[in-house]
Amino acid sequence: MKRVNAVKSGPDTRETQGETGVIYDVLGIGFGPSNLALAIAVHEHNERADESDRIRAGFLEKQPAFGWHRGMLIDDATMQVSFLKDLVTMRDPKSAFSFLCYLQERDRLVDFLNQKTLFPLRVEFHDYLEWAAQGVSDLVEYSAEVVAVRPVTEDGEVTCFDVVSRDPADPDRTVVRRARAICVATGLEPHLPPGTVSSARVFHNSELIPRVAALKDAGTPVRRAVVLGAGQSAAECVDYLHRHFPDAEICSVFAKYGYTPADDSPFANRIFDPEAVDLFHRAPREVKQSLFDYHRSTNYSVVDIDLIESLSRTMYQEKVRGQQRLRMLNVSRIRDIDVRADRLDIGVEFLPTGERETLTSDLLVHATGYRPRGIGERLGEIDKLCLRDDEDELVVSRDHRVATDPHVSAAIYLQGGTEHTHGLTSTLLSNTAVRAGEIRDSLLARRPARAA
Secondary structure: OOOOOOOOOOOOOEEEEEEOEEEEEEEEEEEHHHHHHHHHHHHHHHHOHHHOOOEEEEEEEEEEEOOOOOHHOOOEEEOOOOOOOOOOOOOOOOOOOOOOHHOOOHOOOOHHHHEEEEOOEHHHHHHHHHHHHHHHHHHOOOOOOEEEEEEEEEEEEEEEEEEEEEEEEEEEEEEEEEEEHHHOOOOOOOOOOOOOOOOOEEEEHHHHHHHHHHHHHHHHOOEEEEEEOOOOOOHHHHHHHHHHHHOOEEEEEEOOOOOEOOOOOOHHHHHHHHHHHHHHHHHHHHHHHHHHHHHHOOOOOOOHHHHHHHHHHHHHHHHOOOOOEEEEEEOOEEEEEEEOOOOOOEEEEEEOOOOEEEEEEOEEEEEEEEEEEEEHHHHHHHHHHEOOOOOOOEEEEOOEOOOEEEEOEEEEEEOOHHHHHHHHHHOOOOHHHHHHHHHHHHHHHHHHHHHH
């Protein structure tokens, strides 16, 4: 992305205008895997296209560098999707941005094949994403948090958006860029139970690795840690804390009777096929809800069976030795937390009997999932331009474009936050490559209409 011209729009606004006269075909807000995949799709199109047919694109990311769930890059954790569902392969197996090309460049292709697995290490896949992001680094501006999106009206029609972001060179200054379309892919935000106050002792699992490292560096003793949650992240936190604090008791608290295995069987996995998105989008509302309910066990509040069995073996071995450090407080909920200067007193209720136990703990990790931010939180005033259905959900077309008022010709694309229209793959890697291609093709298809 080209740097901006430092031209003030007023003495007090501290606002600079983007490159003079430039209107982007699309500006991406956020630069995680979804918009990274779109950047690659645009880059590959532009390499093949004539000058007049190229897409002018830019991407704005608030982080100082590419990063994706860094706080959960546990050294031995593996991906839960096949490496073939990378940023490009499902769209174009010949792409130079594939995971296999990454392995070849890193001189690990043969070694990976010898592992006989479809599922790379999470740290390895993150390195692949960083490698891919470097290949399109000219399209992205880091440390550029978007703070506003404003409609641009010409003769009563909203033809563009002005995207306002912080200037990486001066955070007190903002930069304005104009675009005919925006693509919002700001990801999910960590969800904490109401009233939770984060601290060095109480935090979301997204901060697990740096928080644990800080505690160990400071020499803070951890005698007991509690993890709330029943999904994959919760089980991984339990395992990680158990290994990194060998003298501590680790308690897992959840309302289920036990961890539920993820359903990754061949037929159930078809819910992630590109064709499944077509079917889901056309289906009546009640069918959509049924499909979501039937197949939520492929992704939500479920755990890989290998990890379940590993934790079960650990518990049994500790019972045999008479030194049980791993405890499962199932069918239970946390009812209250008394934060003290040097500890946490956590009240846990056993739901079948109502019996309560107080766990004096040094840590409480909330593995309580993520949730999408509302478009109003992300885009401010242009939320009023978007159409909603009878349940106040955004209306989103098959090409991932938000339906807007008739006088709006500028486009808003969403990557994420569309489970109600596009199904379970909305927030997952499974369909990222295909979705990026669909958005790129939609941008191209709309260009003649814009010119007219």
